[in-house]
């Protein structure tokens with residue numbers, strides 16, 4: 001049997017800590033920025049990439065600023081280190097975080113207290129259970145709908161709530177149609193996205209079952225790389241560009257429902 005050979009690689013990065021990651025609030029399509037810690041985390045990701053001499057030819061990201069800001073920090077840092085020049089950043093709404101419906105803006109620990117931890121885990125991590133839809137009277141409905149960055153979303157595709165499956169159905173066709181041809185043409189690709197978009201990519205690339213994906217959490221700001229064969233199947237596990245203990249703690253944090261507001 002022919003031996004599988006590494007043909008391509010692909011790196012994925014969830015953005016640095018956002019204001020609402022810090023506040024432990026469901027965020028989704030609300031366009032919050034990075035905290036100072038998030039900015040520093042993105043710089044650390046740059047350092048890790050530079051240390052391993054990893055450059056890219058193109059970056060894909062969402063239209064939400066927490067991902068775009070992270071992508072820009074990576075681009076600027078790699079340019080400064082001389083690893084890349086004129087690195088293009090392509091943004092598309094189909095790589096956005098899933099829309100968190102009526103949970104948007106709510107504190108995760110408070111929702112767990114109100115609805116139970118099991119229900120909140122289903123809303124956060126199940127493959128195909130949507131959170132309840134956002135209503136027009138929701139405090140963040142207008143903020144989302146008046147965001148000029150989101151005018152690119154076709155009206156008939158603008159969601160009121162999404163589960164991982166919904167996100168998968170918009171993000172994976174984008175990945176297959178737009179990103180895969182770049183990878184196959186030999187471009188070194190970095191995808192800077194969100195927790196749920198990263199989980200969709202992990203599920204797709206690793207062929208994770210609908211049940212097993214519930215236990216997979218993606219940490220903020222730690223890039224990970226797949227080595228892929230000619231069919232874009234991963235050769236072995238993904239490699240995180242950070243030490244094991246840092247990765248373990250960051251994954252634990254991403255899984256946690258965190259603390260109530262003080």
Ligand SMILES: O=C(OP(=O)(O)O)[C@H](O)COP(=O)(O)O
Pocket residue numbers: 014015018021025026027028029066097100108124193194195196254
């Ligand atoms: O907007 C979100 O994801 P993001 O911080 O990756 O953009 C979610 O609120 C993260 O929360 P979750 O980990 O409960 O899915």
